[in-house]
Each structure stands twice: as structure tokens, then as C-alpha cells.
Amino acid sequence: MTPNREDYLKLILELGGDQEKISNKQIVSGLNISAASVSEMITKLVKEGLVDHTPYQGVQLTQAGLVNASSLIRRHRLWEVFLVEHLQYSWNEVHDDAEVLEHVTSKKLAERLEDYLSHPMYCPHGGMIPKADEPIREQKRHTLTSYPIGTKVRIARVLDEKELLDYLVSLDLQIHEIYTISDIADYEGPITIENETKKLAVSFKAASTIFVDQLEGCDQ
Ligand SMILES: [Zn+2]
Known part of the structure; x- marks a missing residue:
């Protein structure tokens, strides 16, 4: 294509x-x-x-370019929500179909879809869904690689990239989960995060595309 x-x-x-x-x-x-x-x-x-x-x-x-790109992202992410909530797609499966659907979605269809989904704020990857004709304002967040050992974080957003998502599924890492950073390997090695039920070693590359909210722990 x-x-x-x-x-x-x-x-x-x-x-x-x-x-x-x-x-x-x-x-x-x-x-x-x-x-x-x-x-x-x-x-x-x-x-x-x-x-x-x-x-x-x-x-x-430019501002015009931003509005244009935002409207495409809006349609893409609305379809992602639909596919996950109503057609049982998992978050690593939605990208390709949403990519096709976004291009054939009229403004009216996007509005109806948004109503039908009860005006979701975020896509399954934690990305913000802009309102019609509004530029996207993605919340500023730091990545998992930005915090020291001992920090408690919530997984807030990941990049919508097939390979990354497949990797996260293989790790069993999900959005909105809460972890404490328990180890950071030297030389851009894996970052270990854990909670009561899971202990995961996340590669540095993946960790640098995972955006988190800091809940507790040392200030940066
Ligand atoms: Zn998404």
C-alpha cells in the first residue's frame, strides 16, 4: 500500500x-x-x-497539518476501541484493521461510532482520542527508562507498534497495571518490574516506548 x-x-x-x-x-x-x-x-x-x-x-x-493528522488518529483509535470492546480483538491485533478503516471513515461515521462507544477518552494502547476538529494533546509522560529502582509506576501508554505489542503480550504486560521497578541492568540491559503476582524483565528497547505514571518513589 x-x-x-x-x-x-x-x-x-x-x-x-x-x-x-x-x-x-x-x-x-x-x-x-x-x-x-x-x-x-x-x-x-x-x-x-x-x-x-x-x-x-x-x-x-503546521496547525492545519496537526488538525488533519489528529482527525486520522481519532478515526484510527475509535476503531481500535470498537474492535477490542465489541469484536474481541486483543490490543496487538487491532492495528492493521484500524489502519484500513481509518481511511474509509467519514466524519459522520466517526461521530456515530464515538457516540456508540460512549465517548472513550483513550485507545486500547492508552493513546488519547481527540474530539472532532480538535488537535490532539497527548499527555506528557516519561518512559519506564526514566525512573530509578524503587519507583512505583502505572503503565499508562505504549506505542501502537505491532512488534512491540506482540512482545508485551508474550511478557503478559498490560495497560493500567501497577509495578515497582526492582532492578535496572547496566548498559541498557533489561528493566525488571514486579508486583504481587508478576515479575517481568522488560527489554530496554521496549521500556523506552512504554509511558508510565509515577505513583510513589523517588522524584526524578
Ligand atoms: Zn491505539
Whole structure:
């Protein structure tokens, strides 16, 4: 499937492009396409006023680009909630189907879906669901790798990435669970977290994409 302009905008947003500049290189690896196609699309997006481009630095979303990307994320995440709550998908299965559905969802359908689901605030991965025509405001959180041993944390959000989610399912780690960090291995080794029922060693790579709320323990 060739990524369309909305896929670009969504990826730029997911990489943090509402706050800072994202390089073409990051977009190339995120969408798995040639550098030439990326620069061609960037030129189009600049003309349409959806991104600002600074040579040698990268692109950043304009307000219009942000609203556009937010509406796609809104549709994607509403479908995720539907698939998990009503069609018994697990959180590592929803991505591909939501990815297709988001592109064929009219504004009206998204509104009806939102009503039907009783206005959910978050997707199954803990991502915020923006309201219609509103830019997304993802809550600022730190990752599991940011806290010292002894900190009590709640798993609040994980990146919506198939490989990561499959890994988390294999670990039996779920969103909203509460753990205490009990060990941090040297040299970016695994981070061990535990509670009364589970003790998990989470790879550093995965831990750096898991966002948590700090409940107790040492301040950063
Ligand atoms: Zn999600």
C-alpha cells in the first residue's frame, strides 16, 4: 500500500512533529519507502500548508497539518476501541484493521461510532482520542527508562507498534497495571518490574516506548 498524505502527517505527528522538526530520514524509515518519494511528498505538503520545511533540519506540522493528522488518529483509535470492546480483538491485533478503516471513515461515521462507544477518552494502547476538529494533546509522560529502582509506576501508554505489542503480550504486560521497578541492568540491559503476582524483565528497547505514571518513589 502506498502511503498517502494523511499517513505522512500521522507519522510526523507520532514522531513528535507537532513540537519539533522531524528529519526526512526518520520518515523514510517509518514508512519504509524511498527518500525520493518522501521529498516529493514533503514538497506537496509544504505547498498545501500542512508542514513547514527547514532545509537540512526537517519538517514540522503546521496547525492545519496537526488538525488533519489528529482527525486520522481519532478515526484510527475509535476503531481500535470498537474492535477490542465489541469484536474481541486483543490490543496487538487491532492495528492493521484500524489502519484500513481509518481511511474509509467519514466524519459522520466517526461521530456515530464515538457516540456508540460512549465517548472513550483513550485507545486500547492508552493513546488519547481527540474530539472532532480538535488537535490532539497527548499527555506528557516519561518512559519506564526514566525512573530509578524503587519507583512505583502505572503503565499508562505504549506505542501502537505491532512488534512491540506482540512482545508485551508474550511478557503478559498490560495497560493500567501497577509495578515497582526492582532492578535496572547496566548498559541498557533489561528493566525488571514486579508486583504481587508478576515479575517481568522488560527489554530496554521496549521500556523506552512504554509511558508510565509515577505513583510513589523517588522524584526524578
Ligand atoms: Zn491505539
